[in-house]
Every structure is written in C-alpha cells, then in structure tokens.
Amino acid sequence: MDFDLSEEQSLFKDVIGRLLAGHYAFAQRDTYARSETGWSREVWSRLAEMGLLALSFDAAHGGSGGGPVETMIAMEEFGRALALEPYLATVVLGAGLLRHCASAEQKSSLLPRVASGGLILAFAHTERQSRYDLHDVACRARRDGGAWILDGEKMVVLHGDSADVLLVTARTAGGRRDRGGIGLFAVDAGADGVTRRGYATQDGRRAAHVALANVRVDAVAALGDPEGALPVVERVVDEAMAALAAEAVGVMLALHAQTVDHLRTRRQFGAAIGSFQALQHRAADMYVAVEQARSMAMLATMMVAESDHLLRHRHIAAAKIQIGRSGRFVGQQAIQLHGGIGMTAECKAGHAFKRLTTIDTLFGDADHHLCRLAASGGLEPD
Amino acid sequence: MDLRFTSDELAFRAEVRGFIAAALPEPLRTKAALGRPFSKDDVVAWTRILNAKGWAVPHWPVERGGTGWDPVRQYIFLDALQQSGAPQMLSFGVNMVGPVIIAFGNEAQKRRFLPRIANLDDWWCQGFSEPGAGSDLASLRTAARRDGGHYVVNGQKTWTTFAQHADWMFCLVRTDPAAKKQKGISFLLVDMRTPGITVRPIQTIDGGFEINEVFLDDVRVPVENLVGAENEGWDYAKFLLGNERTGIARVGQTKEWLRRIRRIAAQERDGEGTMLDNRRFRERLTAIEVELKALEMTLLRVVAGERKSERGKPDPVSSILKLKGSELQQATTELLLEVAGPHALPWQPQQEDGWNEPPIGPDWAATVAPSYFNHRKVSIYGGSNEIQRNIIAKAILGL
Numbered sequence: 001m002d003f004d005l006s007e008e009q010s011l012f013k014d015v016i017g018r019l020l021a022g023h024y025a026f027a028q029r030d031t032y033a034r035s036e037t038g039w040s041r042e043v044w045s046r047l048a049e050m051g052l053l054a055l056s057f058d059a060a061h062g063g064s065g066g067g068p069v070e071t072m073i074a075m076e077e078f079g080r081a082l083a084l085e086p087y088l089a090t091v092v093l094g095a096g097l098l099r100h101c102a103s104a105e106q107k108s109s110l111l112p113r114v115a116s117g118g119l120i121l122a123f124a125h126t127e128r129q130s131r132y133d134l135h136d137v138a139c140r141a142r143r144d145g146g147a148w149i150l151d152g153e154k155m156v157v158l159h160g161d162s163a164d165v166l167l168v169t170a171r172t173a174g175g176r177r178d179r180g181g182i183g184l185f186a187v188d189a190g191a192d193g194v195t196r197r198g199y200a201t202q203d204g205r206r207a208a209h210v211a212l213a214n215v216r217v218d219a220v221a222a223l224g225d226p227e228g229a230l231p232v233v234e235r236v237v238d239e240a241m242a243a244l245a246a247e248a249v250g251v252m253l254a255l256h257a258q259t260v261d262h263l264r265t266r267r268q269f270g271a272a273i274g275s276f277q278a279l280q281h282r283a284a285d286m287y288v289a290v291e292q293a294r295s296m297a298m299l300a301t302m303m304v305a306e307s308d309h310l311l312r313h314r315h316i317a318a319a320k321i322q323i324g325r326s327g328r329f330v331g332q333q334a335i336q337l338h339g340g341i342g343m344t345a346e347c348k349a350g351h352a353f354k355r356l357t358t359i360d361t362l363f364g365d366a367d368h369h370l371c372r373l374a375a376s377g378g379l380e381p382d
Numbered sequence: 383m384d385l386r387f388t389s390d391e392l393a394f395r396a397e398v399r400g401f402i403a404a405a406l407p408e409p410l411r412t413k414a415a416l417g418r419p420f421s422k423d424d425v426v427a428w429t430r431i432l433n434a435k436g437w438a439v440p441h442w443p444v445e446r447g448g449t450g451w452d453p454v455r456q457y458i459f460l461d462a463l464q465q466s467g468a469p470q471m472l473s474f475g476v477n478m479v480g481p482v483i484i485a486f487g488n489e490a491q492k493r494r495f496l497p498r499i500a501n502l503d504d505w506w507c508q509g510f511s512e513p514g515a516g517s518d519l520a521s522l523r524t525a526a527r528r529d530g531g532h533y534v535v536n537g538q539k540t541w542t543t544f545a546q547h548a549d550w551m552f553c554l555v556r557t558d559p560a561a562k563k564q565k566g567i568s569f570l571l572v573d574m575r576t577p578g579i580t581v582r583p584i585q586t587i588d589g590g591f592e593i594n595e596v597f598l599d600d601v602r603v604p605v606e607n608l609v610g611a612e613n614e615g616w617d618y619a620k621f622l623l624g625n626e627r628t629g630i631a632r633v634g635q636t637k638e639w640l641r642r643i644r645r646i647a648a649q650e651r652d653g654e655g656t657m658l659d660n661r662r663f664r665e666r667l668t669a670i671e672v673e674l675k676a677l678e679m680t681l682l683r684v685v686a687g688e689r690k691s692e693r694g695k696p697d698p699v700s701s702i703l704k705l706k707g708s709e710l711q712q713a714t715t716e717l718l719l720e721v722a723g724p725h726a727l728p729w730q731p732q733q734e735d736g737w738n739e740p741p742i743g744p745d746w747a748a749t750v751a752p753s754y755f756n757h758r759k760v761s762i763y764g765g766s767n768e769i770q771r772n773i774i775a776k777a778i779l780g781l
Contacts, residue, residue, distance in 0.1 A: 274775075
C-alpha cells in the first residue's frame, strides 16, 4: 500500500511541470488556442524529445516503459497548465487503440511516427445518435474485394482537424446497437471521401465533424478483428477516462490554489475576504472535493492494469462519477468566489471551469455513469 | 505507487476475519444483524475476548499491550472489526484517555490505569463539554481549586456519553482562573464514585439514553490524578482530539450498513418488484458507494502516509475523514429509513432492550428510525463538521 511516487517518477513530474510552466504562461496559451492547429507544435516536439509521446509503447516502438502511473503524472501536469496539445487524442486514445489491437506491421508503421511527434491521431467514434453508448455504431464498412468502403458521420472527433490519421469505428455486421460487428479502421485524414469540418470546442480546444462518403481503404487499414473491435474500444475508453480523471485533478488543484490565493489577497469590508467564515467553509468543501477526486483518480490509474474487465470498468466509471461531481462543484465555486473577475475571459479560472465541464461530458458524464453502474448492480454488487 | 495489499497483509486480513467470525458470541451476532444497540455487558464481553487474544489495544506501544502492527495492519484490523458488526471498542478508554496517559501520564498512572482500560475493567467517560463550552471548548468553567493533597472540583459537564456506566471520567478543569482561555486548564482523572458527583440522564431525539449531565459539587480529587503538568491540559486535549484519526471515518461500518441495506432492499416489496429494483433507490445506493470508495481511498492515503510521519502528529487531512465519514453515515441511515418506509414508524424502544414481546412489523425495523435520528450526532460530536471546515481552512489552506 503505497501512494507515493518513486524518485524517478517525482523527477519525471518535475521535468514535465517545468517544461509546461515555461511554455504555458496565460497569454501564450491564448496564442496557441488562436493558432490554426489550436495547440503548439513546439511544445509537441518537446514532449516527443522527452519520450512522452511514446510513454506506454514497447521499447521496439521507441517506448520508454512507462505505465498508467506515468500517464497519470503527465495528465495531471497537463491539467495544471490547461495544456492544449492533442495528448489524449493521439497518445492515450489513438496509440492506445493501436497498441491493443494493431498487427506488428501496423504498429511498426505508425507508432514510431507518433513517438517522434510526426503523426497526429484522432479517434472518430461518437455519432449523432450514439450519445455515450460505445456499441451504438451506425457508420458502415463493407468489403469490396480486398478493400473496405466506409460510409457515415462522426461527431466531436477530438483534434480531428489536425489529425493525420483517423481511427474510425464502423459497423461491419449486425444491427446498429449490436455489440458484435464493429470494426476499427485507420483512415488517412486526406483520403478521398473524407470531409472534415474543424471547430473550436467550449474549452478552447479543437475538434472536427467528420463525414465519410464512399471512403475506400486497403485491407491493412483494418485494425484487429473487423467484427470484434468493441472490447478494445471499451478498454481504451476506460484508459482515457482514467487519464481524464488525472487531468481533472491537475485542473482542480491549480484552480483551487488560485481561488485560495484570491481569497487571501482580495479585500472587502476592510479585510481579506478569506477571513470570512462563509468563504472559508466553501474553500474547505472545495478542498474535500479535490482530495476525493484525487483518491479516485489514483484508484482509476491502478485499475487500468486490472485484467477483470468488469471490475476495471466499474471502478473507472466510479472515478468518472467522482471527477464529474467534484469538477462541477470546484469549477462553479471557483467562479463564485472569484466574483466578477471570475466571469471574465482574462481570468484563468473560467478556462479551468470550462475544461472541467468538458471533461465531465467526455465519454459519459457523472449521471450517465451513475445510472449505468446502478443498473449493473452498483459498485459493490453481492 | 502500488495500492494493493501485499500477500502478507491479505493473509493477515484473513486471519483477523477468521478470528472475529469464530470468536464473536452468537447473541452479539444476532444483535448486529438486526441493527440493535449493544449493552454495556456486550461491549465488556467482546473487549475481554479481544484482550485475551492481545488485540484490544493494537495501536498502543508494545510494552503497554499493543501489537506492534504497522498502520496498514492497524487499518486492516479496524476495518475488519467495523465490517463484522461487532461492538466497537469503547473509544473513551482505548483511543482517548489511554493514549494521553501513555504520552503524558506518570509511571504509576500507566500501571494503574492502562491494563484496566485494555480489559475494560474501568469504563471511562469524557468530561469535556459544558453548557457554555461546546465548539468553543476552551471557554470551559469547571474549576479545580488546590486544597492540600486534593483538587476540589466544582462545575458542570454535559453531553457525557455513557456517564451512567462510567467508573472514571477524564476531565478538563480550570486550575488557573486568572490565566487566558487555553492556559490554566488541567487534565484530571476523576473517580465517578467520589462524593459530590451527580449524573442526570438526557434523553435524545431517538428516545435513547446515551448522554448525561454530570454535576460536580465540591468533588475532592487526589493530586496524584493530575495527568502531566498543571495548566498544560489544553495541549493534552488537542493531542487527544487529533489522535482519533483513521477510525473516525467508520468506512468499514458504513460498508457493512450498505450491505445490510442491500439485503433488506432485496426483500422489501415495491410495486411489482423489490426496493432493489427501484431505479431511484439503486442510483442513490450507488452514489453513496462511489463516495464511500473515494473516502476509503482517502483513508488509505492517510494510513499509508502515517507509516512515514511521526507518530502522534495528526494529519490535517484527517478532517476530511471526519467530514465525509459522518456525512456518509448519515446518508446511509437515511437510506435505510426510506427502505423501511411505513415499517419505520412504530416506536418500539423496548425492542432495543431485549423485550420478549414480538416486534411490530419486520424484526429489523424497530431500530431504523431511531438510528437515523441518533446519527445526526455524528456531524456534531468530535469537533462539529463546521469546526472541521475551520481546521481545513486554517491548517491546510492558510486562510
């Protein structure tokens, strides 16, 4: 039973923290957000140099042998800085899918390019009707000789606008909501028939609406079993939720610290407003919410390696619920305690609040996971 | 970072669970299953069973009867005990006055009192709160005036839990009326049979009699019953209040309550199905489970941290344990009240005391509403939740 980071891990955390501190002054972040990609190529190269883009890869693919704890550390630091880079889309989701189901050839051709920073991936999965159900896939893939033809539309593809390769789920067999019959395809973002409409998301990041019309891909584009991709998708989404939990903890820690700082310095009625008990108690409740979230992010991190997939999912879903609840409370109260300044775009607090709101929504909000968990027998079924 | 128990720890947990399952007497097991409160005799009997095994005061130093377990094993033991539904150890002795005597008492006091605490030969109660000194404990006015070899104590204590059972009371008294608030307070051990002590029961909203007023009228306490130095009692009281760290969250107990609620909900009809099929109910149950899991992980973080920190130095994070732990105990008793529905309504105080008449309604229902009402106390005692927020704001956030 040990919740501490090893010496190496602490060092790793410091290095990432310093890198981001050097590149993520608030004005700089705004510049990145307004750029065409919506994030910084320079920061991305630095992350590649540090080996962060190949964190969980095998050594053969340029990996540094990191595991879920290293991912947690990195995500928490990204959260503190409100970093905009497509780490979740490319490394956690994209490379995660490749690691778990691609063939040796597919891995060798794609993973080293991810590791060097030269390849951006995006996971094109959510559809108009699917909401948060991972098995609800209407987009179709049909065989045409040795090739596949893809048709359909994908919504809110995170960093889909700057991606070089889209990892697209498509139905190869069965009905729209069947668990079987879902395939996963690596589609070149510039392929004929792919139309991308990029846009900014509420949290200042980027995403795309992707339409696939008669998109023809080679047989080698199919990753793993073309009718059996769902378990891999579920696993990688669990990993992404654990990573988001860690990011949310970083966002909350920084936001809470900023809020407490404001309470110490802002004066009204001749005193620092932090001397008023109503506000002290709010700040204390926020602290409790952050620490409870941190505890669950740690649990989620540990559960990433759990081989019993039901146990893994139950606990990671529980973490997502806690993160959603804590994030909403901490975000809303941070704005309230900042007062008018918290409402302004020039104050970092609002940006953190918007990121927390987004994190809650990604892959299912607290209510979604609570309903599903309850329906499946709860967190501790008999 | 590795959040798993080692195989040694898992084996230890199995050993503890096995012992409790074999040693817990049948009548106590039945009471636990029905949610009935334990009597003084129950608590004494169970404490002596544990003491015979050498497990009554595991957290004390080995030379005073402790087991030498590290914080993780202490946690595993406490969690298993709480989950078993067995009576809780009498905290006033083993967690409160015991550690104070160990840390600040003299050798004669240690020899005289500690073995009797471990075996529950002496039942202790806590003389801290007064009518005018609740959250603002340091404003207490019960006075002790030195008269030769004695202190003469006058004043009134209140909310004194189980004073009706008590042989001894540890008591905060003012020994220097001229000194400022926190100065001039001393920590006295008072024999409850001393002339001048009157115990008056206070009935609580659940109908129970746990708490009392204790009047002290020219009570003569031998000077040898002073713990530590005169006028230094406030420091000992702070030590005592900060000392009950990981047990206060009662995570194991709440886990056991939730299992009990599941069992009952699976039997109680609701429409065409049972309460467990009721979607709203299941979601509330699951929401509590999630919060409890988060608290359990927070608790384990504190436990794991204790291995590295100095003993006896309270971690302010333990304020979270008290805050969330009490909220979840309350949420759980509230949920059971709702599962019981109309069966919670008959008031049957006699069912708590081994009455022979058959219960009205299901046998588990008589204690449900009283337990709900009674557990409003957990966010008030031991430093109210508002005081815990003050501690977090000041000690952790620096506000």
